[in-house]
Amino acid sequence: MTQPVIEITKVSKVYPPDIMALDNISLTVERGEIVLLSGMSGAGKTTLLRLVCGLERASRGMVEVLGHDMARLGARERQLLRQKIGVAYQDFRLLPQLSVFENVAMAMEVTYKPPSVIRRRVEDLLNLLLLSDKQEQKVANLSRGEQQRVAIARAAANAPPIILADEPTGNLDTTLSRQVMQLFEQLNDAGSTILIATHDPTLIDNSPHRRLELRTGRLLDA
Amino acid sequence: MHKILRQLAAIGKQTRRNLAHTLGTQLVVLGTVMLAVLIFGFFALISLNLARAGKDLDRHVRFIAFFDQEQPQAARRQLIQRIQAAMPESHIVYVDKKTAWRRLAERLGGERAILDDLGPDFLPAALEIQPGQRLVTVEELDTFAAFLRTLPGVASVRYGRGWLVRFMAFSRLLRVVTLLSGLLLVLTSTFTIAATIRLTIANRRHEIEVLNLLGASAAYIRLPLMAEGLFHGLAGSALGLAILTGLHRWVLTHFGSQALFLSFHPVFLAPAHLLLIVAATTLLCLLGSLVSIQRCLRAS
Ligand SMILES: Nc1ncnc2c1ncn2[C@@H]1O[C@H](COP(=O)(O)OP(=O)(O)OP(=O)(O)O)[C@@H](O)[C@H]1O
Numbered sequence: 001m002t003q004p005v006i007e008i009t010k011v012s013k014v015y016p017p018d019i020m021a022l023d024n025i026s027l028t029v030e031r032g033e034i035v036l037l038s039g040m041s042g043a044g045k046t047t048l049l050r051l052v053c054g055l056e057r058a059s060r061g062m063v064e065v066l067g068h069d070m071a072r073l074g075a076r077e078r079q080l081l082r083q084k085i086g087v088a089y090q091d092f093r094l095l096p097q098l099s100v101f102e103n104v105a106m107a108m109e110v111t112y113k114p115p116s117v118i119r120r121r122v123e124d125l126l127n128l129l130l131l132s133d134k135q136e137q138k139v140a141n142l143s144r145g146e147q148q149r150v151a152i153a154r155a156a157a158n159a160p161p162i163i164l165a166d167e168p169t170g171n172l173d174t175t176l177s178r179q180v181m182q183l184f185e186q187l188n189d190a191g192s193t194i195l196i197a198t199h200d201p202t203l204i205d206n207s208p209h210r211r212l213e214l215r216t217g218r219l220l221d222a
Numbered sequence: 223m224h225k226i227l228r229q230l231a232a233i234g235k236q237t238r239r240n241l242a243h244t245l246g247t248q249l250v251v252l253g254t255v256m257l258a259v260l261i262f263g264f265f266a267l268i269s270l271n272l273a274r275a276g277k278d279l280d281r282h283v284r285f286i287a288f289f290d291q292e293q294p295q296a297a298r299r300q301l302i303q304r305i306q307a308a309m310p311e312s313h314i315v316y317v318d319k320k321t322a323w324r325r326l327a328e329r330l331g332g333e334r335a336i337l338d339d340l341g342p343d344f345l346p347a348a349l350e351i352q353p354g355q356r357l358v359t360v361e362e363l364d365t366f367a368a369f370l371r372t373l374p375g376v377a378s379v380r381y382g383r384g385w386l387v388r389f390m391a392f393s394r395l396l397r398v399v400t401l402l403s404g405l406l407l408v409l410t411s412t413f414t415i416a417a418t419i420r421l422t423i424a425n426r427r428h429e430i431e432v433l434n435l436l437g438a439s440a441a442y443i444r445l446p447l448m449a450e451g452l453f454h455g456l457a458g459s460a461l462g463l464a465i466l467t468g469l470h471r472w473v474l475t476h477f478g479s480q481a482l483f484l485s486f487h488p489v490f491l492a493p494a495h496l497l498l499i500v501a502a503t504t505l506l507c508l509l510g511s512l513v514s515i516q517r518c519l520r521a522s
């Protein structure tokens with residue numbers, strides 16, 4: 001019996017004063033899955049991802065990630081778990097003063113990977129995301145679409161067990177969106193379990209992957 | 223083992239990057255530390271030299287008890303015994319009229335001719351007393367002088383009282399002033415450093431947040447900041463002391479001859495003192511960064 005990578009049981013999230021962002025959600029993601037999470041703006045997609053990566057605590061219910069109960073995580077455990085979850089944030093969370101390379105490399109540096117390994121991996125990823133010529137550019141000087149790809153590269157850098165991508169193609173054209181999806185599939189083949197929040201039809205339509213839909217905080221199986 | 227080396231390399235890299243990316247702030251911090259050390263070192267140097275001068279002065283305190291007439295051998299011995307009893311281990315020399323005259327003649331050198339008119343009798347016999355114990359206060363000096371005056375045959379006692387009193391008061395005042403300014407300086411510099419480091423951390427809030435999101439360990443985030451404090455302390459104090467050394471040299475070459483004329487050679491801080499200043503500054507900077515780190519990172 002393999003343990004689910006993500007197990008969410010009867011979870012609700014209430015933001016003060018009384019905004020019900022998630023309402024009694026239950027969801028299991030197995031190892032090796034790619035799951036697409038769709039829903040209109042404000043449906044609670046980002047909130048769900050934040051619960052999984054431990055940036056937010058559930059108001060009710062239980063969130064388990066890689067066997068850890070997120071409500072009872074010590075500081076050190078939380079830190080180690082974060083190394084196993086690559087997150088491409090909706091608002092990127094990049095460091096604008098650092099270069100593209102440095103931003104992506106940072107994720108690997110905190111896990112003390114050797115510099116040669118870091119260089120090879122970062123260059124490969126940037127190549128794949130058509131950012132090779134921007135490698136030494138400051139992130140501040142990049143377009144939104146370029147920044148988005150840097151965020152995706154950073155999430156993928158460690159080839160972590162879990163990748164969470166929040167609106168990863170929000171600023172990309174169709175070709176680039178496909179490129180990003182291809183990258184996710186490669187990462188998935190390499191062993192990552194991936195949860196993608198999106199309302200991009202090019203990702204959702206004709207997708208062979210499991211699709212879930214959030215509607216005002218409630219989960220509908222699509 | 224490999225992992226530790228890699229961790230050290232990562233921390234070194236992080237520190238270098240931090241220093242490079244906030245060059246302006248770093249220079250301000252470095253300058254602050256340097257200036258604080260320089261000014262503190264300057265005060266320390268003055269106070270050290272003053273203390274030495276004061277000590278020399280104590281040693282040079284000399285009482286001269288003049289007699290109205292030459293004392294016979296037995297009386298001299300008795301006088302010396304009584305003084306030794308009151309002030310053990312004193313250095314006492316009886317200077318008879320002839321010796322006094324010869325000394326004065328020697329001191330006058332080429333102009334000794336003025337003495338020709340005055341007979342060898344004209345200078346009084348005296349006892350020169352270098353007290354065996356340190357007489358620190360003016361009261362002690364006066365008490366000892368009063369005692370000397372009670373001795374039989376003593377007409378007067380001289381010990382440059384007015385000058386001594388003034389010098390002692392002055393040196394006491396200067397000591398207090400230097401101590402206070404030194405203390406003030408340590409306080410202000412500590413606060414400045416802590417505040418500046420807090421500012422650098424505040425500037426780097428965003429970066430620390432991202433590192434947290436990426437799962438960086440507490441050590442990974444804190445050690446570079448501490449290394450920065452260490453660097454500020456070491457480099458700042460070294461620079462400050464280097465400038466102080468330069469100033470000292472400059473003063474010596476330009477005013478050294480005058481200093482020698484005062485029979486006083488200005489000394490520099492001993493290597494142990496220099497090391498102490500560097501160590502203390504580094505510790506202060508490290509402490510400042512630790513306090514700031516603790517305060518700023520607890521929030522996130
Ligand atoms: N920190 C917060 N405080 C209060 N309300 C919040 C907070 N974060 C999110 N919300 C609210 O919770 C609801 C769900 O927000 P969430 O960001 O999860 O939506 P989303 O599905 O990601 O939307 P989008 O597609 O626009 O990114 C929204 O009504 C939002 O206003």
Ligand SMILES: [Mg+2]
Nearest residue numbers: 045046090166
């Ligand atoms: Mg969102």
